[in-house]
Amino acid sequence: MSEPILQASGLSKTFVLHLREGARLPVVSGASFELHAGECVALGGPSGAGKSSLLKMVYGNYRVDAGAIRVRDGDEQVDVARAAPRRLIRLRAHTMGYVSQFLRVIPRVSALDVVADPLLGDGVAPEEALPRARALLGRLNLPERLWPLPPATFSGGEQQRVNIARGLIAHRPLLLMDEPTASLDAANRQVVVELIGEKKRAGVAILGIFHDSEVREAVCDRVIDVTTFGQAA
Numbered sequence: 001m002s003e004p005i006l007q008a009s010g011l012s013k014t015f016v017l018h019l020r021e022g023a024r025l026p027v028v029s030g031a032s033f034e035l036h037a038g039e040c041v042a043l044g045g046p047s048g049a050g051k052s053s054l055l056k057m058v059y060g061n062y063r064v065d066a067g068a069i070r071v072r073d074g075d076e077q078v079d080v081a082r083a084a085p086r087r088l089i090r091l092r093a094h095t096m097g098y099v100s101q102f103l104r105v106i107p108r109v110s111a112l113d114v115v116a117d118p119l120l121g122d123g124v125a126p127e128e129a130l131p132r133a134r135a136l137l138g139r140l141n142l143p144e145r146l147w148p149l150p151p152a153t154f155s156g157g158e159q160q161r162v163n164i165a166r167g168l169i170a171h172r173p174l175l176l177m178d179e180p181t182a183s184l185d186a187a188n189r190q191v192v193v194e195l196i197g198e199k200k201r202a203g204v205a206i207l208g209i210f211h212d213s214e215v216r217e218a219v220c221d222r223v224i225d226v227t228t229f230g231q232a233a
């Protein structure tokens with residue numbers, strides 16, 4: 001088998017609640033797993049198990065107390081747990097994408113520009129980036145009248161589709177997804193299933209949280225049960 005795209009080993013984290021007299025809340029302890037190109041792996045376990053926290057550790061938003069998070073970046077390997085901020089920014093720009101649960105709305109920027117932005121950031125010309133953004137929003141059934149509008153006033157499901165389009169439009173070898181279909185109807189969940197399938201066929205490794213069991217069964221090759229990462233650190 002090829003080198004993994006993501007290799008997490010011995011990850012441990014305890015939240016320390018300073019406003020609660022330093023109460024300690026262990027969230028994961030000794031978490032180890034690997035992800036290869038073209039596979040989609042779900043983080044499983046009940047609410048509060050630590051799935052979102054684990055995803056944020058991989059993305060570098062949460063610090064880990066121990067362990068390594070090695071991400072393959074071309075010929076290099078970057079340990080997210082130790083990378084300098086600039087290196088992490090570069091890794092996120094080209095290698096590691098993140099589809100958050102909620103869209104972070106930017107005032108006055110149209111849905112179309114929000115979606116095209118990652119491609120423009122990659123140096124793709126607007127004449128190519130904008131049609132690709134339109135095509136993706138069209139596949140996700142976002143009404144065309146909404147494309148020129150900023151998503152701030154969109155419904156939850158409309159915002160989620162803009163967010164998915166933004167997260168999937170550019171090629172990133174590693175994609176992290178936190179409940180990408182939570183606010184979608186069945187038809188649009190099916191579109192997302194197809195889009196994820198296309199990513200996998202393009203060799204993208206996906207680590208995600210998929211609450212909808214139908215979606216999970218359709219796209220995921222295996223499930224990592226986060227509760228097995230013993231929480232009694």
Ligand SMILES: Nc1ncnc2c1ncn2[C@@H]1O[C@H](COP(=O)(O)OP(=O)(O)O)[C@@H](O)[C@H]1O
Pocket residue numbers: 015025027045046047048049050051052053054
């Ligand atoms: N920033 C934080 N500070 C303190 N506790 C947190 C923080 N983020 C998450 N937690 C706690 O860690 C546990 C796991 O949360 P989370 O990772 O969101 O679980 P899941 O995504 O599996 O529902 C929860 O008990 C939650 O309250």
Ligand SMILES: [Mg+2]
Pocket residue numbers: 051052053209
């Ligand atoms: Mg969560």
